[in-house]
Amino acid sequence: MISLRGVSKAYPRSGDALRGVSFRLRKGEFAFLTGPSGAGKSTVLELIHFQTRPTEGEVQVSRYNSRRVRRRDIPALRRRVGFVFQDFKLLERLTAAENVAFALEVIGTPRREIAGRVQRLLSQVGLAARARSRPSELSGGERQRVAVARALATEPRILLADEPTGNLDPDAAGGVFELFRMLNRLGTAVLMATHDADFVRRHPDVRRLELEDGRLARDSAA
Amino acid sequence: MRSMREALAGFRRTPLLCALSIGATGLSLVILGLFGLVAHNIGGAIGDVERRVEVVGYLLDDAGPEQVRAARREMEALPAVESVRYVSKDEALERARRDLVEFSDIYGELRVNPLPASFHLRLREGFRTPATVSETAGMLAAYPFIEEARFGDEWVERLFALRSAATGIALALGGGFALIAVLLIVTTVRMAILARGEEIEIMQIVGAREGYIQRPFLLEGAVTGLAGGLLALGVTRLAYVVFPVRFAAIESLAWLPHLWTAAGVAAAAVLGLLAAAYSVHREVGRAYGPS
Structure with a gap:
């Protein structure tokens, strides 16, 4: 489903962000992407979301390959790959329902279907009342x-989460993590980047991909 | 439909910025409009004078009528020649008596007509250059029965230089003010994009197509250009009506042809669209990487 083969990424100003990273994430799998700040976790997620391209190597997500992907195919790829951020990236002027509806509208969902789908998505994440x-x-x-809920609007097969619990207290973090586990059980592959080593240790059953200084230092599944 | 709704929402969100942009775009186009008005009138005046450019060939008295008819047919067939008028000796004398009243006594007492018959050649538009005029005069003078061919070479050259200078200035100023209008619209659209940066980022993340994101901004640029163009047209017309100007030998300025005004307003909308496309490509397009 996701495959990185010998991926390196260098930025003109800050230099090497990743060096020769290779791993695969299978359909319906759950994995932590760990490592200290600056280890390259966000870069890996951006590469999988095709927000940037590798300097060397290749990224394969479903049938999309970073070497051959056409610019016009990128929106379709992103609809298959949901993305959740540490800072939420919600539009403050919109309500919770409108934030979810915004994503549905953007991808061309028929208007008559939007209200029902928003309600279902908010119920799925336990927020129908808000x-x-x-x-x-x-x-x-x-x-x-x-x-x-917004990330799920496009019915993605993969969910990428960049430090999704970074701004949350332990209870809220646990709740969000349980939500990811539930989505994973329903078949969505999840790759969750976190630098919180304690949080990762509390879930030893989850595969761990550890980045250090731009290299994949350990893969608990290997 | 959504694009239009979003473009209008853009105007509602930042009304002052949009009004300033339309005003500033309109102002730069007003200058272009006023200059166009002057250029149109100068062009018209020069065109009037140019139309009077003639190459005149004076015939020897012994030129045979058959020779003259054949030469006339040949000259009429030349691509540069618009018309050939033959003025006989009698017509020339009649004209001299009519036009040169102060010499009417002398012309009245003549027993022999001293004036020669002549050919008057007018050239087509686009062929009234010093080189073509001179070349045509040379061809005319080459006929053995033509005594002399004249075309006022000095003022033809000056006229041509004046036309070239006027065209050059019009192009430079027109280009300059059009560029200013483009830069203003580029900045406005860029600011509109930055103001909606958060929304655009979310659209890109959830998988909106590029066109879906870009269309409202393109429309906003076109509408800004169109509104600026209409504003400029209105202000130029107002200035034309309120301040009737006499310019050099022109009694009163002529208003611009409808085709010019329609083309000007349409060009403003297209410039707006192109300026917006530039901004959108820079600010939105890069999130999708190389094509």
Whole structure:
């Protein structure tokens, strides 16, 4: 489903972000991408989301290959790969329901279907009761759930999460993580980047991909 | 439909910025419009004078009528020649008596007509250059029955130089002010994109197509250009009506042809669209990487 083969990424100013990283994430798999800040976790996620291209090597996501992908195919790829951020990236002027509806509208969902799908998505993340609240009226954990509902709007097969619990208290972080586990059980592959070593240690059953200084130092599945 | 709704929403979100942009674009196009008005009138005046450019060939008295008819047919067939007029000796004398009243006594007492018959050649538009005029005069003078061919070489050259200078200035100023309008629209659209940066980022993340994101901004640029163009047209017309100007030998300025005004407003909209396309490509396009 996701495959990185000998991927290196260098930026003109900051130099090498990744060096020769290779791993595969299979359909329906769950993995942590760990490592200290600056290890290259966000770069890996951006490469899988085709926000950037490798300097060397190749990234394969479903049938899309970084060497051969056409510019016009990238939106279709991104609909298969949901993305959740540490800072949620919700639009403050919109309610929780409108934030989710925005994503559905953007991908061309027929108007008559949007309201029903928003309700289902918010129910799925346990936030049906807060549909009319604006992000400023929600807790951190609730905001992240809205962000997850939005990411699920395109019915992705893969969910990428970049430090999704970084701004949350332990209870809220645990709740969001359980939401990811539930989505994973329903068949969505999840790759969650985190630098929180304690959090990772508390879930030893989850595969761990450890990055250090741009290299893949350890893969618990290997 | 959505693109239009979003473009109008863009105007509602930042009304002051949009008004300033339309105003500034309109202002730079007003200068272009006023200059176009002057250029149109100068062009018209030069064209009037140019149309009077004639190559005149004076015939020897012993030129046979058959020779003259054959030469006339040959000259009429030349691509540069618009018309050939033959003025006989009698017509020349009649004209001299009519036009040169102060010499009417002398012409009245003449027993022999001293004036020669002549050919008057007018050239087509686009062929009234010093080189073509001189070349045509040379061809005319080459006939053995032509005594002399004249065309006022000095003022033809000056006229041509004036036309070239006017065209050059019009192009430079027109290009300059059009560029200013483009830069203003580029900046406006760029600011509109930056103001909606968060929304655009989310659209890109969830998989919006490039066209879906870009169309409202392109439309906004075209509408800004169109509104600026219409504003410029209105202000130019107002200036034309309120301040009737006499320019050099032109009694009163003529208003621009409808084709010019329609083309000007359409060009403003197209410039707006192109300026927006540049901004959108720079600010939005890079999220999708190389094509």
